[in-house]
Amino acid sequence: MKETWDATPAGYDPWDDYGYDEEDEEGEEQEAGTAAVDGAGADEDYELGELIDDEITLGWWTGPDGADGEQISLYVRDYESCASTPSADLKPYDSQYEGYMGNHGNTLDRWYRRAAVVVWPRERAFAARGEAGSRWALEELQARITTGDRDGARAAAESLAPFWKGSGVRPGQLGSALRVAEGLQAPGTAAMLLEPFRIGALTPEYADDLAAVAKRYGVPWLGQVTEGWFGGAQNRFEEHRYDWTERLPQLCAALSSARSPEVAQLLSTGAWAQVDGELRLWAETGPAEIRRAQLERLSLPLLRILEAADTKLRGRIMAALRSYPDTVLECLLPMLRHAAQEQTEGEPRAAGLGAVARECGDRLGALARRAPRAADDWSVAWTGCGCELCGTLAGAFLGSRSRQTLEWPLAKDGRRHVHSRIDTAELPVDHQTRRQGRPHRLVLTKTEELFSHELATRRQAGADLTWLASTWNLSGEVGAEPRP
Secondary structure, rough: OEEEEEEEEEOHHHHHOOOOOOOOOOOEEEOOOEEOOOOHHHHHHHEEEEEEEEEEEEEEOOOOOOOOEEEEEEOOOOHHOOOOOOOHHOOOOOOEEEEOOOOOOOOEEEEEEOOOOHHHHHOHHHHHHHHOHHHHHHHHHHHHHHHHHHHHHHHHEEEEEEHHHHOOHHHHHHHHHHHHHHHOHHHHHHHHOOOOOHHHOOHHHHHHHHHHHHHHHHHHHHHHHHHHHHHHHOOOOOOOOHHHHHHHHHHHHHHOOOOOOHHHHHHHHHHHHHHHHHHHHHOOOOOOOHHHHHHHHHHHHHHHHHHHOOOHHHHHHHHHHHOOOHHHHHHHHHOOOOOOOOOOOOOOOOOHHHHHHHHHHHHHHHHHOOOOOOOOOOOOOOOOOOOHHHHHHHHHHHOOOOOOEEEEEHHHHHHHHHHHHHHHHOOEEEEEEOOOOOEEEEEEEEOOOHHHHHHHHHHHHHHHHHHHHOOOOOOOOOOOOOOO
């Protein structure tokens, strides 16, 4: 049990919160914050006001006979409980005080451990236990299916629907859930049982269970289930969302061995859809330091997807890669380096990597052989967001070969927009505001980085092309040292 009380230290003066007494008697600065209260009874130094909030959670239970105890996690609403002894008459096992923080604080949290007798109507027995412990529910459903009580198992499973998605199902229970889902022979209820899982729970050991459930309900049905597992846009920025792709080639091989190549194709296609969305996002997003880090992070998942993909999907992947700007090299080259490091002597390379290497070679060759910029050419190719301000910036200033500076009278919002576009695109343009007159003038100056960046790009392309040609046996001209 946790209770949150409005509380203040003994002798508290509310004017202290407004800075009228910033030093204590010894001349040391007072600081508001959080203080752990040492000992069960040490929070007696605080004066309690009103009870702000309380919550009850069941963390462990056992049957009346004392057997089969299990760890659970079940929230109990206040109207579902009653106590013969108020918690205020007990001593908390832990307390924590938070001082005044401006718009919140002056609160004391108290935690208590209490025992309870849990009672429910007999007809609600399965749902009550199922809500508290998903492992037990899956085991009970499987037992009913095994003994031939399929109708009873269906009815019991349907009683889980109101809370099953938030019941704390763990990734390791996916195998049990798949077997129960297949045994129920009820597509809607089976889909509900599988809904709480995420794609990261998949491992090669579940290949036979996946194949069985796909055979029972069909691959389109499984496609709808796995669409929820992938999570869509809401899963885009989860830190470890691609860890599971490390196992994808083995999982797809196991599914093919289980005579379910359609499921393997379903999973590899779903994984590619995730990576494709992020590649498109980051290949066109600056600043460069962030873009490079994000694209390199996608290199290993892309490699595993190519290793797992069939011929049709590899063709789609290559068509998409060719449509990206040259920044996609910041993903493809690290991917090819991963593949080269992992390959053992005499082992054939994964299908599709040769095509990726040739695509990189074509792009790098074009970059390395690009003619040096003329000394008097100060033009910068850029389109902007399409607004009138970006049109003026791109056309009248950046697109000019000879114009190096621009003094532009702009109001604050306009200056802010131009500043952000220059910084986001990392244009070789210095921008300062001259605060004279109304409106102030935005002074833009093209920098020498325009020339040095292009030279560095050609040199790096030449070095990458030399490595690519030697490691991936590409024929043709490789990057000679570009002209300064």
